[in-house]
Amino acid sequence: MGSQHRLISVALAGLLLASCAGRSIDEQAAAPPTDVIAEPAEAESAADSIVVTGQIAIGKARQENRAKAAPAPMMSPYAPPPPPPPVMDASMWPPAYKDVGRDKFDKFVENSFKIVREAPVSTFSIDVDTASYSWVRASLNQNVLPQPAAVRTEEMINYFHYDYAPPATTAQPFGTNVAVFPSPWAQGRKLVRIGIKGYEVARATRPRANLVFLIDTSGSMNSPDKLPLVQKSLTMLLDELDARDTVAIVTYAGSAGTALAPTPANQKAKIRAVIDQLGAGGSTAGAEGIRQAYSLAEANLDPNGVNRVILATDGDFNVGITNQEELKGYIERERGKGVFLSVLGFGMGNYNDALMQALAQNGNGTAAYIDTAQEARKTLVEEAGSTLFPIAKDVKIQVEFNPATVAEYRLIGYETRALNRDDFDNDKVDAGDVGSGQSVTALYEVVPVGGPTTMGSSRYGAKPAVTARSAELGFVKIRYKLPKSDTSRLITTPIDSRAAFASFDAAPRDARFATAVAGFAELLRGGRYNGSLTYDDVVRIANAARGPDEYGYRSEFVQLVRAAKGAKSLAALER
Template sequence: MNKVIWVILLCTLAKTSSGQFYLRGEIRDERGRLLEGVKITLASKGSFPYYSGNGGTFGISTAVTNDTITLVQDGYEILRARIDTRRFQDFVLKMLPTTAHLYNKKLSSFTTNLRSESGGAFSVMGESYSNLVENKFITADLYPETGFALNVDKASYSNIRRFLSNEMLVPTDAVRIEEMLNYFDFTKPGDATVRNEFHCRSQLTTCPWKTGNQLLFLNISAPKLDLEKIPPSNLVFLIDISGSMDKPNRLPLLQSAFKLLADNLRSIDTIAIVTYGGGVGIALQPTSGADKKKIKDVIDSLVASGDTPGAGAIRIAYEMAKKTFIKEGNNRVVLATDGDFNIGQTSEKELEEMIVGYKQTNIYLTCLGVGMGNYKDSKLELLAKKGNGNFAYIDNLQEAQKILVKEFTQTIYAVANNAFLKVSFKPGMIEEYRLIGFDNKKNAAADSSSELEGGEVGSGHSMMAIFEIRPVAKDSLLLHKTLADVSLQYRTPVTDSARRQNFKVLYEPRKINEADSSYRFAAAVAMFGSVLRQSKFFSDKKPEDVFQFASTAVDVTDPRQAEFLSLVEKAFKIYRPVKKKKKR
């Protein structure tokens, strides 16, 4: 009987001592950012994992005063240390080089050893846009190599359309010419077939706005996925239902847009819905894409009210996407908002710090902007680029159908990450060159540590880039020689393996009116964007000059090109209004 009493007593003492100490601590990175979701293990507890919370803090009951702690987080060096569990612990995780470079300021385009002036961002009518530095002419012999990022972003064009449709002047920094070109389809009939490599077509023509200059067109077509073999998707719709969204062109428009997207979902796809407005909520737990009625009923039930805790909602959306993560699948958060975050992390710097931390998760981010008056273009553009994703602006239901139905695979399925093009001009072939569009943010252009940031490219996307060139003295001996070498570099989405493709551009100039219609139309778009941006290289050009040239380049049987011509005509009337005669 005494033995039994001793056994019971020892068990009681052991149980009492098991929670004797409470280890508390905080985990940050080298930049001072609190890290959530860090995996924590203690030697005394074997391989059982604990995780840091939203504020980077943790608390663990333990029975020992001395222990060994191990901290593991993707993108950081593993930290292992002996600790006194009775003391509060402060840990700093060191970034791996691949993580550290993500925090450098990023360039849309670059020229080796060339930097520009500094600046910031500006606001108009309560809307915010990043200040941009227009690319200048560069001496080819001194700086023969340049480059620019590839992406599928096209928000600028539909945003410009919104201003002109409302008979308003377009803010100059709302005009991003590469996104205007991205809006249009430059594919050829053969590009519709499934392929696993990029294609690059080039054409050198005369310049329609500057006699003696030339235009070099680079038409890049992305690999096209086989629709029958597209991997399952894990999508989290993150929908802003705050008070600022309570207008017909905001939440109701997004509800219609997301119902269109739901029609594209398959039974193998998973969809969840997170909302924020006065707080953050999970409106729909992960659901099969086959249950379209349930998905649409939840979307229809959303009502706008409250403030805008956008940063907190983004965290919850990513956590939701992590829980239902599909290995080798398409994992993506789709954020839809006017960008007006007013609770929690609201500045662009704070949002950048937060979103870069999620870039290592292999979860993509698509940003859909809506609204007018307090639309924060600069914030959504930053989130999309730093979050390994893409960015579009929806101004009407037709645009929603274009982005989420007709161009569904381009928007949702990536075929390349960190994609960029390097162009090396051959010595003696040209005097100067200027990349049209791909203008850099002023703060990135001024920072000597900035580097070229590649973009995400969707299935089958076709993009056009244009250089304006000042040629050397005419010499027939240059014909058929190599004008430039083009190197396309990117990483594959699933395997993250590096890929490179090389192309040659021959010196074979032709007159612009003899070139393929797609190049003439691209020139018209670039010309229109440059006039709206009030480019110093187009100071002598007006909207009516664009209209005159565009009229010869537009295919009026193409609805998008016809709409473009009508926008040029609207700009003509807005920027050059007819003066009314005074009554006597």
């Protein structure tokens, strides 16, 4: 009986002290059992050095707690310190598709073949976004094929750098590179590769950057692949800035506020401290956050520098202005004041790609999707110049095909960047930007006259007349504005025999690799036009054209193609 009394006394003492610490009896009952029980004599002789909490004896906790700073209100000084938060890595992340079906992508109709006699001119805005490629990678890393609307071929192609010749002088911000070669997936057709390469601004002479980080801290960002990755990403970008630049931070959840007034970027410890202390919770007042971020950027506008808001979010706006057209209109007006917008997307499950694409396209900025720390480094460190410093804006491409030599054509990708023919010469029409050192690639598939057309011949169609320019397949026109100008300039290049290659294997290496990426994207979208091409064919073409691969991006691409062969068509629902 004496032993039983001692055990009961210890248990009662533990319950009493737990009550003082704010813990309920139910919480104590849930605590894990232990075999370590304090004997009464030990408890009496060391009254100041042992605290009994439930069934667990913790030595010297009282003295340790007294030596610490005052505890938070209503907390017992006898409560043990809380355990440190667990260190999360990618292997501990929740399944990406727990909210499958809530990711939002704008659907689009894939470009089809056009008859040159009926529609000889193709016009589009260039696109340097890369969000689609990163999303495809994140999906395949979950062993799930991406939804077709998430696959934008031009963003897949332009994820990679291509070794095009840069312009000779900065007076013309980029050079044009054209190649024509046989299609690897359709006998009798050809591919036309149009590439442009922007000049690279020297780091010492680059303009000053006035940046506002607009960070989503709402409850939807409370996931290891969201806010913690945002914090790591922005810290990487901060390391690329110097004393010439300023950084401000605006956060938004249920409401928006300024977390950091404009601060010289060389005060890195101060800026990092603000980024590190951010936490997620509440609803998403994204529109109010955007308004405050633009207000800060405009208050510190540098007419000779780069003024940019960088939005980091999953796009789940649910408070304030949530209508996509209203937000687009607001950002278009702000763009006219000289402040551009770039968007960094994070997370899966409720990712709103449709909204973020619209915001970036109307804000004269880029849209990237950050799925890993490595992707953050690629976008914000390796490509910091092209991400932050534009060398040309409102860049449009118009290709006129020659009906004497080309029967049909289709633009591969760029569906969401299509422009009307008369938009090309209209300087009021917005288009994409090219950043420092950036390359942009577009591919057309063409059917030469006499080749295997996709549509039957017209009974009453007139035959094209032979002209002095019958050797040309077409003519490329590129219109652009310098970053501080509102008047466009024109570059022209013929597509003729000088750009032709007799076989696919003889085509430039970068052209062949871009073809492999395009073929992969087309397969993911359903493979309507790429004939008998298979994933194995894509791997073969990519491996043969991989070339120098300093960061391993092209090798990673090959592995993604292999992963797609066995990936599931749809993620399983959690139950």
